[in-house]
Amino acid sequence: MKVAVVGASGYVGSRLVPELLRRGHDVVATHHRSPSSAYPWSGDVEWRRVDVHDEAAVVAALHGVDAICYLVHGLDDADFMRLDRQAADNVAYAAGVVGATRLVYFSGIVPDLPPEELSDHLLSRLEVEQILATADTSVLTLRASMVVGAGSTSFEVMRQTSQRLGVVQTVPAWMGSSVIQPVSVTDAVYYLAEAIERAEVTGHLDVVGPDPLSYMALLRTYARAARLRRVQVPVWLAPVDVVARVAGRLVDVPAPVVESLIPSLGHDMVAERDAADVLGEPVGGRLTVAEAIRRSLATPRASASSTDGEDGPTDGAAVGGDPQAPSVGDPAWARDRSVLDWLRSALPGG
Template sequence: MRVAVVGASGYVGSRLVPELLRRGHDVVATHHRSPSTAYPWSGDVEWRRVDVQDEERVVEALHGVDAICYLVHGLDDPDFMRLDRQAADNVAYAAGVVGASRLVYFSGIVPDLPDDELSDHLLSRLEVEEILATADCSVLTLRASMVVGAGSTSFEVMRQMSTRLGVVQTVPAWMGGSVIQPVAVADAVWFLAEALERPEVTGHLDVVGPDRLSYVSLLRTYAARARLVRVQLPVWLAPVETVARVAGVLVDVPSGTVQSLIPSLGHDMVGERDAADVLGEPPGGRVGVADAVSRSLATTRAGDGAPDGAAVDGDPQAPSTGDPSWSRHRSVLDWVWSTARGR
């Protein structure tokens, strides 16, 4: 099958491509500015340039493909909701024009709340899902909460904040009671590849791991596996906007992305329609949170004799040479020094 991965150079895309290659699929990888040469699989795919805001270019980029996996999210732009709607509309239209038989979208778990109670991040994901569902082909949305893996945006926010906040970690009270069901990236890409091969499954499913836990418990699990001594201290007077701004300063992840993600932490993010009930379990079963964290921390840099995390024979949990520079492991002293110098 010829599969287009729209967003191949992003985190999930970089781990999905080797899974598709392992399964014997031909992969068309899209890029916006220039093809990525950093990932081990870069020479094994057909690169096509696309601007998802340009309907004509989207149609050209998807010509001749059998299936499409859509992984684009524009959190780093202040106008990301409008841009995401336009991009989704272009992809839905193009899927019908090129005759693709399958479209799979990787989204976020959306709590069952009125739209005015959802963060812009979650509301945008839901809007994109609804637009893509109008495509003239079989469509499935896979929803996930936190994806655990070295290089994942949400994982790197947790890792960097856990490292840099010191022994006492302040946890906003509005976040402390929320429950999350994280998924290892190794499992996420398995479910995505499986979904692309199962056109009879439509609608939406939740891609989740086997553990349900509070954000506080998640931070404790991370600290234990990272061998950090950390004590969580609840803070009642911590407005969402303030927490988002502070987090954006503390971590290397782009601040706009962080500030878009933080408000979602006040919601429960657990699965109600488990993808495993429909698509089956990954070989060996799903990875628990503790093991996913340990595998993600097993090596802090790609190379050093370890297989690249985006290699066909690598562990998707591990880092890759193609991961963004902000995901590189740095000590607290390195971070303080670079921050003082304006990064």
């Protein structure tokens, strides 16, 4: 099957492509500015340039494909909600025009709340899902909780804040009552690949790991895996907008992205329609949160440049590699940086 991965050079896409290649599919990888040559699979796919906000360009880029996996979600633009709607409309239209038989969208878990109570990030996800559902083909949305893996935006925010806040961690009290069900990127990739091959399954499913836990428990789990001594102190007077601004300046992840994500942390992110009940369990079962974090920290980023080590591929985006591991193609803000280096850059004149 010829599968178009729209957003192939993004985090999840970079781990999905090698899984699709491993399964024997031909992959069309889209790019916006220039093809990524960093990932180990870059020479094994057909690259096609596309601006998802240009309808004709989307139709041309998807010509001849059997299935489409849509992974685009903009958070770094102030007008991302309008842009996401426009892109989704173009992809839904193009899927019918080119005769694709399957369209899979990777989204986020959306709490069952009135639209006015959702963050812009979650509301945009829901809007895109609704638009793509109108495509003249078989459509499935996979709604994921936090994706755990080296290089994942959410994981890097957790990793970097845990390192830089010091022994005493101040945690907004409004996060303490929220429950999350993180999923490893390994399992997310498995369910995406299964979804592409299972056109009879439509609607939406939730992609989660086996462990529901509070955000505070998640931070404690990370600290244990990273061998960090951390004490959490709840802070009651911590407005969401203030927390978002502070977090955006504390980490290397682009501030607009962090500030868009933080308001979603006040919602529960647990499964109501578990994908495992429909698509089955991966071989060996889903990774626990602790195991997913451990594997994400096991390979230093400097070692990810090798794709053919003694024990096999070490790059997280290599065919046969561990998706939890970092990849040389991951963004610069996901690199390991000491607290001292961060402090130097954060200080005026740094």
